Amino acid sequence: MFPQDIQRLAQQIVATASERGLMLATAESCxxxxxxxxxxxxxxxxxxxxxxxxxxxxxxxxxxxDVPEDTLARHGAVSEATARAMAT
Known part of the structure; x- marks a missing residue:
């Protein structure tokens, strides 16, 4: 389904989170x-x-x-500022 490099990265992320007792959440747009x-x-x-x-x-x-409206107005939906706000 996914290229091997993406599959390996996803496996590594899941394994690392599991080992550390972390739960993941994704925030995606594009x-x-x-x-x-x-x-x-x-x-x-x-x-x-x-x-x-x-x-x-x-x-x-x-x-x-909770992305601030001001961030979207100033930087746009596809910007580092918006991505950082989404991650926060």
Whole structure:
């Protein structure tokens, strides 16, 4: 389904999170959920993946991820500032 390098990276992420007792959440926009899909393709990923958000619209970014409206207005939806706000 995914290229081998993506599969390996997803496996590493799931394994590391599991080993450290961490739960993962994804916040995606332009990727449309592909990061979460790669992680959920890893057997046993439910031990490390809690949830995923696909927030394509600005409204969704503000409502679901608390991205400040000012950040979107100043920098746009596809920007480092917005990506950082989504991650936070």
């Amino acid at each position: 990727t449309g959920g592909l990061v979460a899909a790669a992680l959920t393709a890893v057997p046993g990923s439910s031990a490390a993946l809690d949830r995923g958000f696909v927030t394509y619209s600005n409204a969704a970014k503000m409502q679901m991820l």
